[in-house]
Amino acid sequence: TRRHILVTGGAGYIGSHMTLALLGAGERPLVIDNLSTGSRAIVPTDVPFFEGNVGDADFVGRIMDEHPIEAIIHFAASIVVPESVTQPLAYYGNNTANARTLLECAVNHGVPHVVFSSTAAVYGEPDRTPVEEDDPTRPINPYGRSKLMVEWMLADIAQAYPFSYAALRYFNVAGADPQGRAGQSTPNATHLIKIAVQAALGKRSGLDVYGTDYSTPDGSCIRDYVHVSDLAQAHLDALDYLRAGKPSITCNIGYANGYSVLDVINVVKRVSGVDFEVRIKGRRAGDPAALIAANQRARTALSWTPRYDDLEQIVRDALAWERRLG
Numbered sequence: 001t002r003r004h005i006l007v008t009g010g011a012g013y014i015g016s017h018m019t020l021a022l023l024g025a026g027e028r029p030l031v032i033d034n035l036s037t038g039s040r041a042i043v044p045t046d047v048p049f050f051e052g053n054v055g056d057a058d059f060v061g062r063i064m065d066e067h068p069i070e071a072i073i074h075f076a077a078s079i080v081v082p083e084s085v086t087q088p089l090a091y092y093g094n095n096t097a098n099a100r101t102l103l104e105c106a107v108n109h110g111v112p113h114v115v116f117s118s119t120a121a122v123y124g125e126p127d128r129t130p131v132e133e134d135d136p137t138r139p140i141n142p143y144g145r146s147k148l149m150v151e152w153m154l155a156d157i158a159q160a161y162p163f164s165y166a167a168l169r170y171f172n173v174a175g176a177d178p179q180g181r182a183g184q185s186t187p188n189a190t191h192l193i194k195i196a197v198q199a200a201l202g203k204r205s206g207l208d209v210y211g212t213d214y215s216t217p218d219g220s221c222i223r224d225y226v227h228v229s230d231l232a233q234a235h236l237d238a239l240d241y242l243r244a245g246k247p248s249i250t251c252n253i254g255y256a257n258g259y260s261v262l263d264v265i266n267v268v269k270r271v272s273g274v275d276f277e278v279r280i281k282g283r284r285a286g287d288p289a290a291l292i293a294a295n296q297r298a299r300t301a302l303s304w305t306p307r308y309d310d311l312e313q314i315v316r317d318a319l320a321w322e323r324r325l326g
């Protein structure tokens, strides 16, 4: 029997796109999600689904006893930077401690590969942009630290056991499936493009900009926005890479293009044709001024070839999904 790809967080924003990408590639995804932010409805009905926590060793162990797992793609995590500042223990519990349990189950069941959702937040305030994978990791918020610790666990496990991993450091994931099959449905989402398209559709009254006093050309923060479908493709590429027996790897996933918060707002206004209200506020806790990915490693080692490196397309797809949500 062919083995499954276990997708944790498969009922969430990125995980749901991953499940579609796996099905499209002829793989057999199996989803675990605790539905804390995800939605059961977005998981295709023919994909095995288990509701529960990746930090529950009995639950995960039982699934692995019954279903042979070839690789785990581990998305399930908390992802809001300012929330990690006020609730650090929740982040170390959900992101770090739960990953440890999941990895222990993986090792005990001889699961040979993990693709891990890491983050640009491991770099903190990089000394240079674009930032490269071997540049120093000095996270400036609990979110980044909670993820960096998992990278360390993975590196140590890969030394101790027959096991390999790909840690993908995502930059700012945005947009939605260009075919309209999935998108960001998270209630109370905090991410800039999601908030901006909601403002454009009148689902919220305007948008607050958290700081225009950063040392960037227009004073607002710069980020590298990557289309969620390109991100899912990077995981398929990482899976192929690990299956080929290549060594564990850490890769940035971004386009090496930076846009400021004010740039993004202008694109959303232009694409939507709506001039929503923008209020300049003070800085938000935990925000670095600029994060841009060097991506040569992903392009070369994983053969990752982005298809949607276009902020207008990202915004168009995000808008289309937001309209569909009604």
Ligand code: UFG
Pocket (backbone or CB within 6 Å): 079, 080, 081, 119, 120, 121, 170, 171, 172, 173, 190, 191, 192, 193, 195, 207, 208, 209, 210, 211, 221, 222, 223, 261, 284, 287, 291
């Ligand atoms: N922002 C606003 N107003 C808003 C929302 C966001 O001005 O209403 C600003 C933020 O202050 C920040 C930028 O837009 O400067 C992007 O903020 P997001 O909340 O969209 O994303 P973050 O950069 O804080 O974090 C995201 C993911 C993390 C990931 C990080 C990597 O949430 O998981 O990108 O760059 F680590």
